[in-house]
Amino acid sequence: EMFTSLQNVKQAISVERELMENLKTYIDQELERLEDIKRFHAKVSNLHAELYNSPAAAMANPLVSYTLIKRLRSEWLNVVYSNEALENLQALRSSYEEEEADLPKTEDLQGAAKGLMRLQDVYALQVSSLVRGLFRRVTDGKATDIYMPVVSILLSGDDCFLIGKVAYEQEDYYHSVPWLEESVRLFRLAGGKWSPENEGTLEDALDHLAFSHFKVGNISYALSLSHELLHYDPTNGRVLLNVEKYEKLLVAAGPTRSVGLRRPTSTYLSTRDTYERLCRTQGSQPIHFENPRLYCDYFTNNNPALLLLPVKREVLSLQPYVVIYHNFITDREAEEIKGFAQPALRRSVVASGENQATVEYRISKSAWLKGSESCIVGKLDQRISMLTGLNVRPPYAEYLQVVNYGIGGHYEPHFDHATSPSSPVFKLKTGNRVATFMIYLSSVEAGGSTAFIYANFSVPVLKKAAIFWWNLHRNGRGDAETLHAGCPVLIGDKWVANKWVHEYGQEFQHRCSLNPEE
Ligand SMILES: O=C(O)CCC(=O)C(=O)O
Ligand SMILES: [Fe+2]
Incomplete structure (x- = not known):
């Protein structure tokens, strides 16, 4: 993988x-x-x-x-x-x-292709630009380059064909149409010139594109593409039959109206629009006079060790309470943590009932680092403890989870705390995940923000910074406002580290309350 x-x-x-x-x-x-x-x-x-x-x-x-x-x-x-x-x-x-x-496997090729389609969707990128190596969004007829790549690459007809085919095989014609259009265009441009490395040909691309158009109700286009295909392969019985079928359909239906392509529905439909808007923009950022209770300061938490070097703290949101600590970690520490984690990286999983499963909505690899494994990990634990006042010694917190995202890697809207009593989160027997402390171990060139869906803001990846939030209300119930996501990484190699702190052991730091709002 x-x-x-x-x-x-x-x-x-x-x-x-x-x-x-x-x-x-x-x-x-x-x-x-x-x-x-x-x-x-x-x-x-x-x-x-x-x-x-x-x-x-x-x-x-x-x-x-x-x-x-x-x-x-x-x-x-x-x-x-x-x-x-x-x-x-x-x-x-x-x-x-x-x-x-x-060597990569078939699933890698498919996964990479799906990653590109995810980026296309979430960042509203134009396929015809992507093919030319450009990250361009077109809104209301206006084109904006959302990122200028340092290393640019042009895609070939065959590159586009394989992406289109991945979509086609999932009956996802919303994606197969634009990618196969580009494939046909590029294969035509190449004038049928044969390349030993290609899997597809102009005929293959025409065949798949014609059928995709047929499936979305664009029969006259399907017919003309089939005619072009027959020009190269006049005895193809299947295509001859298709042509007959399309002609009959056209006679029966009269001039067809083209049905607009519709995006395949995903499981996160209800929050998808907000999520994607937050990934594209930083959401609505309140300015100081709009919410005077938001502030930044140099924070010591009254800890003597922080007196000489207070931490730059910014309160990003009150409901839910989210703060960012700048320069929480040094470049060297971040590199060292990544180096430690690297050999232990495995496909990330999510809780699924009592078990854990790999899913499309979380594309990354992760590794768990114990405090005893390196003194850096222990030092980070200590620093987290000083800043938050929380007890992060096992079993009151989980080991440090280091995460590296993949191609178009993301983590769709989710809660960090368990939402069912059978969740593996409770295996530690120290209650639910009361708080999240997440460190950005890298920067990225574009994309990859952390989006808080209901709170309506997102935090861009800021190397060396860490964000903290409470997942649970004081009464122990999950705070629905903490629904959050890791946006797909557009350009770059994103690394984060999570420290999940559990309820037990924090009784004096996160006191109970009967007020469900607190
Ligand atoms: O990568 C991010 O920005 C968010 C990651 C996250 O929410 C998680 O790992 O639980
Ligand atoms: Fe999370």
Whole structure:
């Protein structure tokens, strides 16, 4: 599951370097092989040129006759039935297979394609721009580049075809149509030029695009694409039948009206619009005079250790109570934590009944770091404790969860606290997750904000900062206002670390109250 962690994707670069070296060896060997064959061809050509002048005299020479017969009975056989090409190919294949374990799987290709479609949706990106390497949003006919990539890349017809096919296979024509449109356009531009690395062809793209249009009710377009397809493949029986069907449908229905493409409905439909708006913008940011109870300060929590170096604190929201602590961690500490976590990263899971499951709505890898594993982790625990006054020693808090997001990696709106008594959160037997302390271990170039759905604001990824909020009301009930999400990472390698503090052990810091609002 390479696609769920950008760290793993980065490692794939060195695998491809290895493959490149093997391919170079293969090319050299094949060139050498063809050189040898060319030499043989030239030798025989030269002989024939001489023979041509006086064939009778030449054949009278028994040495000439012998070598002719020898060539035909031996040399030609050796050339024509040589295994060298196959041996070279087999060497190339086995060197590829040696890398097998480190190569992405089909699910990675699908996951990466879905990640791109997620970015397209959440950030309202134009597919025709993405294909040109641009991150452009078009609203009311106005184009805005929401990010200028440092490294730009153009997608090929085949690149688009495989994305379109992933959508097509899920019967998701909302996405298959624009991606296959681009694929057809690019394949047409390439003029049917064959590339050995391509999986799809113009015909394949036309076929899938025609059917996608048919499925969304755009029959006349499906028909014209099918005609174009028949031009390349006139005897394709299936397409001939489709054409017949489309023509009949058109006669029966009269001129068709194009049905607008509708996005597939997701499980989070109710909050999707707010969530996506918060991912695209920072939401409504109250200004000081609108809410004078929001403030920033240098905070010591009356802790002697913080007196000399107070922490820059900003109260972001009162309901729910969310604060950000700037420069909570140093660059070096962040790098060290990431380094520790890296070998232990595994696909992130979510609570599903009594168990844990991998889901599409959380695309990342994570690792749990114990305080005893490195003194940095212990130091962070101490610092969290000093700032929040909370007891973060196990089992009153969970180990530090380090998370690395993947391609279009995200965590859709969720609660950190358990919402059912059977949740694995209760396995620690120290109650529910009363608070979250989340550290940003990296920055990102675009996307990846933390969005608070009902509270209507989002926090951009700010390296070295940490955010804190209470998940539970003082009476122990979950605070619905804390519904939050990690927006899809548009550009960058996002890392966070979560410290989840439990109810028990905090009795004097988070006192009970009968007021359900508190
Ligand atoms: O990555 C983020 O911004 C949010 C992560 C989060 O909510 C979580 O890991 O529970
Ligand atoms: Fe969360």
